Amino acid sequence: GAVVSQHPSRVICKSGTSVKIECRSLDFQATTMFWYRQFPKQSLMLMATSNEGSKATYEQGVEKDKFLINHASLTLSTLTVTSAHPEDSSFYICSARGGQSTDTQYFGPGTRLTVL
C-alpha cells in the first residue's frame, strides 16, 4: 500500500521558536494533503487541506499565519508552527490522497510536538 512519512517523529522546542514538520508521500503523487491535530484521548481535528500548487484551505479557528502550510510538490507538504507556545503542544498528523475523490487517504505516523 501507499506510504506516507512524517519528519520528525518527535520535536521539543522552546517557546517562541518555529518548527517545521514534513509530510511526504513515498510512492504516489498526492494532489491533496491534509493536516490534523490530535489532542490526548480526542479525535483528529482537521486543520487545513492543501492542494499541490495552491494555497491551503484552513478550517475555522485555525490561524493561517501561525500554522504555515506549503504544498510545493506532489510528494511533499510542510507545516510550520511559527512562534510556538506551550498550548501548541500536540500530536500533528498528515494524510495524503491521490487525484481521484475516491482515492484512499493515507496517514502519516504523526509528529509529537512539545513546546517548553
Add this chain to the structure above:
Amino acid sequence: AQRVTQPEKLLSVFKGAPVELKCNYSYSGSPELFWYVQYSRQRLQLLLRHISRESIKGFTADLNKGETSFHLKKPFAQEEDSAMYYCALSGAGGYQKVTFGIGTKLQVIP
C-alpha cells in the same frame, strides 16, 4: 456543515460476541463514509468505505441514508480487534475534506 457522531467512547465486549460500533452523520448532500482503525502504537489506517461494500477483517458497514447512520459491525469479536475506531465522512467528488468522529475504543475481553 458536516458532522460525525460516535456516541460511545468505549465499547467492551467479550471475545466471540457481536460488535456494533455506532456512527451517525450529518451532511447536506451525498457523503462518502469511512471507518478508520488505529491499533496500539500504529498509524491510522482505512478499514473500509461504504462505496466498496466490502468486508474487511470480518467487519461490515452499511450506509443507511434514512437514519443517516454507518454503523460498523462484526458478528464475532476477536482480541486483535481491540483498537480505536473512527468513523469519517467526506463530500463526494473533488478535493473534499474529511471529518472524523471522536472515535470509539473497542476493548475485546478474552
